[in-house]
Amino acid sequence: MAKNKGIYRVHIDPQLCKGTEGCGICVDLCRAKVLAPAPTLSARGVHPAEIVELKECTGCDLCMLYCPDLAIAVEHIESSHHA
Amino acid sequence: MPETAAVIPGRFFMQGNEACAEGALAAGCRFFAGYPITPATEIAERMAQRLPDVEGVFIQMEDEISSMAAIIGAAWTGALSMTATSGPGISLMLENIGYAVGTETPCVVVDVQRGGPTTGIPAVPSQGDMVQVRRGSHGDYEAIAFAPCSAQEMFDLTVLAFNTAERLRTPVFIMADAAIGHMREPVVIPPETEIPRVHRTLPETGGDPFAIQGFLSEDVAPMPIFGNGFKSHVTGSCHDGYGMRNVVDATALDHFVRTLTNKITKHRDSLMHMESESTDDAEVLLLGYGLVGRAALAISRQARSEGLPVGCVRPITVWPFADAEIRALCGKARRVLVMENNLGQMLPYVQAALAGITTAEPLPPRILGSLHHPDHVLEAIREVLS
């Protein structure tokens, strides 16, 4: 893991996220443990994924790639690698 | 005879099935998918020979189900498409026929009927599929079908079938039988310029694709065929005017079913074609369609020449049912003898149309699958008149 992680912003759309109870793929995939199930319910009545440790994000984009619902978008503000 | 043009004008001694294929080509058909089945296979054979010459496509599919599917797929790319089969093939095609109706896909399905039920006798004519094409697929829907009585009508009505399919965006049936399909008669093919051709309307290109309403208009929505950037969504699911699926609301289903039905019934009068003779003063009317209708006409004339007050009604459009026309023509007759090469498939519809007005009775041939013999019919006429 590079010391200079780069700056990334992860956006999760709670309207599209179908909830970590039934899905949870992004939480499981993220090795940097950026994501976790939200403690509160979204308007859809589920616990969506939420960002808990953004500074640990390495910009691997796996969450964005693997989310079945296009609910996650990763912004590369300053990239530490070519993704 | 050089056969590289789609329309080869002239007078020919031609088999009914071949005339049907020529009618399709004349109407602009450039895609045929089918599966061999007696007594329709000659249509496929003719199309296989002729389509490559006119830059069309022929494919023999693995079964009738996929044949119907393929002609629908082709129609959605803009092609005029057709398949031809017999009773068992129609049975297999029914699901996809319903799909064509529900998605408003123009296409022509030729049914060269044979002795049924089930495998029956492939090379013997019958009129056993009349109700199947009307009600065989599930759900409420309207059908359009024409019944040719000659090789010439195989040509003419196939042209009409394509034009009707294009005008109303729906599958149209040609109800022939093994006898018409296989008999050879003079057929006149006019020059191409004299053949009417109707083509479906399309939405305007270049607009907002999501604003296109390509479905569910009683006056026939423009067809958003593929390849024009329409982002067309074609589904057999209940859908709205935009083609968007709605499998939640009953009101959506109500709109879907009623609009599809009204699209046909609203234009019903323009679909009616009929032949009739000596109906004004007839006490007995012979009602027949297809080849049997030709026998009805001949026997009616023979009866007249013997002094019997007989007339004839030959529906050419068999679906939608010509109830009003039959009422108008048959109302004064004492009896209507419904001549069908089956045990009475159009009969209940004729009886319902004439309920309270006059009596309609079935008159199949003495031997099902054979043609009505004049003696047999005249005997029945005399029995009514006595």
Next chain:
Amino acid sequence: MSTAVHPMAKYLRPGKELTTACPGCGDGQIAHSILRAIDQLELDIDDFVFVCGIGCAGWIPSPYFAADTLHTTHGRPIAFATGVVLAAPDRRVMVVSGDGDLTAIGGNHLIHAARRNLDMTVICVNNRIYGMTGGQVAPTTPQGVRTVTTPNGNPEGSFDLCKLAEAAGATYVARWTTAHLRQITRAVIQAMQHQGFSFIEILSQCPVQYGKLSREGGAVATLDHFRDNSVTLRRAENLTPEELEGRWLVGELVAPTSELVSPPTSEVADASTDDGGES
């Protein structure tokens, strides 16, 4: 969120971004892998005709993709697509449908289109069950698995779909799972560029039906299962038949030699996939 719109969102039909797929379903992952292939090749999605059948996978392009879509009767998308591709050879025809639709009721059309080597790409989403109708056994359900129509365990064997497609005549055949999304995109790219019949089988999780009934588990558990039990061709060479039992052979299984993708050296491999550097 204007600077963080998902790069694939531009291909979606407005108002249809929220799909009806179950939480954790692999369908969405496959949808996006397909869109990424189109995006990477910079193709115009209006050049495509997506043809799909009945079942959850049929909802991958319909109504999600903003493109010409033909959602057909059950089992028949390949037959409808045959008409499309023959009547309009300039269209890029892609069939996306499920294992029940394409190989049970639709099996006949699959083998004949493969035999004809028609120029189309068929993506078979294999969730090993009939999901939409509530979890009935499929020709791809492994022997012994409990489903709602095999409550005492499936007594039947299951298809090897890639071998079926190959034997029928498909000229590009690949298998991947939803744990291999980058590889799926690469396979779709290869398939779209291949002239002829391309068949891509994608093992996909069905947490609500298959996962529950088989006790395999939820989306994460099945993805782990796919990851742990996928074997590339290269690795398979060193394994015994017993070691391969119950595992999936993944990769490009049939391709013209000139079209084989050589393993990329510079691309960052999925951190989550153990593919032995194969792809």
